[in-house]
Amino acid sequence: MSNEELDSQLSAMFDDELPATECELLARRLARDEQLRGRWGRYAAIGACIRGEHGVRLSAPLASKVSAALTQEAAARAAPATDRRKPGITWVTSLAGLATAAAVAAIAILWIRAQGPVLVAQSQSGPVPNLAAQTKMAPSTPVTATPPGAEQSAGQVAAALTRPRPSREPDSYVVPLAVPQGPALVPPTELANYIVAHSVYSGPLMRRNALSALVGEDAAAPQVITLQPIDATVVTGK
Amino acid sequence: MSAVRAAREPLLWLAMTLTAATAVAADTPQSWLDRMNAALTTRNYDGVFSHWQSGRVETLRIVHRVVDGAVTERLESLDGSGRQLVSNGSEMTCYLPDQRTVLVEKAPRSLMPAELPKFSDATADFYQLDSLGTMRQMGQKAQVISVTPRDGYRYGYRLWIQRSTGMPLKTELLDTAGNVIEQVVFSSLSMRHHIADDELKPLLVTTGFNWLRDDGAPAVTVEGMGAWTNTPLPPGFHLVAQTAQMMPGVTEPVTHLVFSDGIATVSVFIQTQTIRSSPNQVRPGMAQVGSSSAFTSVQSGHKFVALGEVPPATVRFIIDALLHQSAGQALGR
Amino acid sequence: MTADASDLSLVQRVQHGDRGAFDVLVLKYQHKVVKLVMRYVRNPAEAEDIAQDAFIKAYRALPQFRGDSAFYTWLYRIAINTAKNAVVARDRNPVDFDLDMTNNEESYEMQGRLKDSETPEALVLTDEIRTTVNAAIANLPDDLRTAIVLRELEGLSYEEIAATMDCPVGTVRSRIFRAREAIDSRLREVFEGGLGRAEEIG
Numbered sequence: 001m002s003n004e005e006l007d008s009q010l011s012a013m014f015d016d017e018l019p020a021t022e023c024e025l026l027a028r029r030l031a032r033d034e035q036l037r038g039r040w041g042r043y044a045a046i047g048a049c050i051r052g053e054h055g056v057r058l059s060a061p062l063a064s065k066v067s068a069a070l071t072q073e074a075a076a077r078a079a080p081a082t083d084r085r086k087p088g089i090t091w092v093t094s095l096a097g098l099a100t101a102a103a104v105a106a107i108a109i110l111w112i113r114a115q116g117p118v119l120v121a122q123s124q125s126g127p128v129p130n131l132a133a134q135t136k137m138a139p140s141t142p143v144t145a146t147p148p149g150a151e152q153s154a155g156q157v158a159a160a161l162t163r164p165r166p167s168r169e170p171d172s173y174v175v176p177l178a179v180p181q182g183p184a185l186v187p188p189t190e191l192a193n194y195i196v197a198h199s200v201y202s203g204p205l206m207r208r209n210a211l212s213a214l215v216g217e218d219a220a221a222p223q224v225i226t227l228q229p230i231d232a233t234v235v236t237g238k
Numbered sequence: 239m240s241a242v243r244a245a246r247e248p249l250l251w252l253a254m255t256l257t258a259a260t261a262v263a264a265d266t267p268q269s270w271l272d273r274m275n276a277a278l279t280t281r282n283y284d285g286v287f288s289h290w291q292s293g294r295v296e297t298l299r300i301v302h303r304v305v306d307g308a309v310t311e312r313l314e315s316l317d318g319s320g321r322q323l324v325s326n327g328s329e330m331t332c333y334l335p336d337q338r339t340v341l342v343e344k345a346p347r348s349l350m351p352a353e354l355p356k357f358s359d360a361t362a363d364f365y366q367l368d369s370l371g372t373m374r375q376m377g378q379k380a381q382v383i384s385v386t387p388r389d390g391y392r393y394g395y396r397l398w399i400q401r402s403t404g405m406p407l408k409t410e411l412l413d414t415a416g417n418v419i420e421q422v423v424f425s426s427l428s429m430r431h432h433i434a435d436d437e438l439k440p441l442l443v444t445t446g447f448n449w450l451r452d453d454g455a456p457a458v459t460v461e462g463m464g465a466w467t468n469t470p471l472p473p474g475f476h477l478v479a480q481t482a483q484m485m486p487g488v489t490e491p492v493t494h495l496v497f498s499d500g501i502a503t504v505s506v507f508i509q510t511q512t513i514r515s516s517p518n519q520v521r522p523g524m525a526q527v528g529s530s531s532a533f534t535s536v537q538s539g540h541k542f543v544a545l546g547e548v549p550p551a552t553v554r555f556i557i558d559a560l561l562h563q564s565a566g567q568a569l570g571r
Numbered sequence: 572m573t574a575d576a577s578d579l580s581l582v583q584r585v586q587h588g589d590r591g592a593f594d595v596l597v598l599k600y601q602h603k604v605v606k607l608v609m610r611y612v613r614n615p616a617e618a619e620d621i622a623q624d625a626f627i628k629a630y631r632a633l634p635q636f637r638g639d640s641a642f643y644t645w646l647y648r649i650a651i652n653t654a655k656n657a658v659v660a661r662d663r664n665p666v667d668f669d670l671d672m673t674n675n676e677e678s679y680e681m682q683g684r685l686k687d688s689e690t691p692e693a694l695v696l697t698d699e700i701r702t703t704v705n706a707a708i709a710n711l712p713d714d715l716r717t718a719i720v721l722r723e724l725e726g727l728s729y730e731e732i733a734a735t736m737d738c739p740v741g742t743v744r745s746r747i748f749r750a751r752e753a754i755d756s757r758l759r760e761v762f763e764g765g766l767g768r769a770e771e772i773g
Binding site for chain 2: 637639640645648649651652655656659660
């Protein structure tokens with residue numbers, strides 16, 4: 001491929017106008033080729049100039065700062081060889097793990113029967129299926145239709161669904177993704193269920209607030225605070 | 239301030255200090271609260287708001303429709319996760335695009351707001367309602383109402399209520415020291431005549447998602463619920479509802495008691511304590527969930543969890559009272 | 572042509588352990604993210620710090636990204652969240668946010684109001700770049716200039732540009748590419764020294 005052809009591809013890929021297969025090849029090259037990357041960075045600068053955006057620089061300090069920060073993190077962790085994650089998920093920082101744990105909590109905000117969830121269907125097309133019309137499928141035969149790159153997690157999900165589980169356990173671990181091997185900060189699912197049940201009675205204002213907190217991105221783990229003796233006389237009468 | 243207004247103000251103050259007055263003039267703080275609750279539950283609206291709590295901010299969109307008294311609502315996170323919650327009278331569906339999962343819960347009973355906390359004359363003994371005048375919020379004229387607790391068992395509120403619609407454009411929850419611990423501000427809000435079905439559908443493609451469905455257990459009645467009506471409670475609180483429902487991880491129905499002082503509500507869940515513990519379960523002690531307090535205790539094979547938008551002292555008080563009461567009587571199954 | 576294929580292919584590479592691919596994404600979106608963050612903080616240095624945090628956060632969350640939304644939409648949300656939380660943490664109080672929740676990023680124009688917080692050197696560099704780029708664009712043949720302006724300023728797709736300019740899509744691609752080449756070679760001429768740094772990334 002001539003240099004010009006390559007650069008033309010670069011330009012098209014920058015505009016998101018390159019076919020997927022060519023993108024994949026070029027992405028590989030881009031990640032390795034400094035000259036190509038430099039050009040790509042200048043394309044971004046040109047666009048920013050045309051739009052009159054602030055802080056257009058050619059030296060891309062932000063990119064190098066981000067890169068440096070990530071390198072530093074990786075060096076600090078210095079994972080031993082035995083800590084290698086599965087292919088496809090080669091790095092899971094502790095913070096990513098936290099985010100996952102919070103996401104697991106959010107998953108469990110709806111109560112699921114003790115017998116375990118029933119996998120109704122993998123929806124094949126856009127519109128939400130009419131659940132009433134669905135027949136129940138045995139958990140052992142999940143149908144998967146996943147986009148490239150998600151095989152790992154889809155496999156994990158399928159495996160998690162078919163794993164036999166104790167009958168009394170609330171089913172909150174059905175869809176863990178990239179759960180880190182270290183101590184997982186899983187917040188009490190039970191509490192999340194109670195929050196939903198309580199929200200029905202707390203009036204429209206507080207109900208909205210409670211549900212907002214559960215839907216939010218960082219549906220955070222409830223913080224457990226140390227039990228302190230409460231002086232009843234202090235709290236009465238202001 | 240117009241002359242008419244100035245003349246009316248002293249009368250308003252008079253009306254408020256005479257807490258026995260039940261006739262509610264159109265402009266009293268209480269009437270504004272009523273108007274707000276009515277707007278929230280009976281009008282169609284859609285808007286975007288920011289929710290601040292525990293030092294974090296989240297932006298959400300809400301679409302709310304009422305048709306023949308039946309409410310359907312969609313709540314969507316506009317940051318990062320893209321999660322959405324769609325609820326109506328019989329079903330709550332939670333879309334989790336970041337986990338490629340959809341959870342559906344069919345409820346044996348309505349998941350929509352039940353009895354609203356009702357502000358009564360007695361409530362005025364525990365909260366002071368004031369009107370702080372009108373201010374501009376989001377370019378709209380808003381009536382600012384403050385709800386100040388008279389003791390340390392409840393939280394306070396400040397509400398910016400849009401004069402034309404009764405909708406709360408901005409709300410703040412205040413702790414016993416007067417600090418804002420939660421704030422919701424609408425950045426855009428439309429009252430709608432009509433909301434199409436499509437607007438209550440999640441805005442995402444669920445191809446390849448996992449669907450998990452729970453059919454919900456039938457409603458259960460549990461004997462002996464009346465035993466809780468005599469529990470001593472923090473001043474102003476009384477029992478307003480009691481139900482029982484199945485919850486995961488427990489094979490017997492969980493009793494759900496609801497206490498309220500007219501503005502704040504506290505739920506108490508009583509269940510048979512399972513023998514095996516898991517990280518899923520709430521452990522005894524105090525916990526803070528956003529702006530809510532939760533207190534858990536175990537006694538005689540039962541676990542009691544109190545949860546509500548109240549200070550920790552309140553949930554603690556209620557649990558202690560229930561434990562004391564249950565120790566004094568046999569808990570039948 | 573799959574929408575978002577470009578970003579997705581890079582994301583995939585990152586998910587397979589190729590961190591260089593993430594640098595490529597940062598290069599592409601750093602200006603946009605900084606501009607977005609500037610809606611919440613006026614100080615450009617602070618905005619860059621927040622943007623850096625946003626990218627780092629995105630990198631850590633990338634294992635969970637599955638392509639359900641466009642990559643930039645996902646990044647956009649993370650950036651906004653990071654910016655808002657940074658402001659809130661700084662101020663320690665809840666603040667009223669004048670939120671613009673539409674996707675209209677172009678609504679907020681910060682240009683020309685930030686002189687006091689910029690170092691003179693950075694200013695000069697920015698002005699020089701802009702001058703060079705603008706001059707280069709002015710010197711372009713009409714068809715090349717139109718093509719790249721429609722793409723970068725109006726955000727039109729190649730198809731839309733082809734319809735506007737009444738020419739085949741392949742011609743649009745070629746025109747935009749040649750426009751970029753012309754501007755880029757002018758940039759390299761002017762910034763011969765500076766560009767050496769530009770290529771050392773990661």
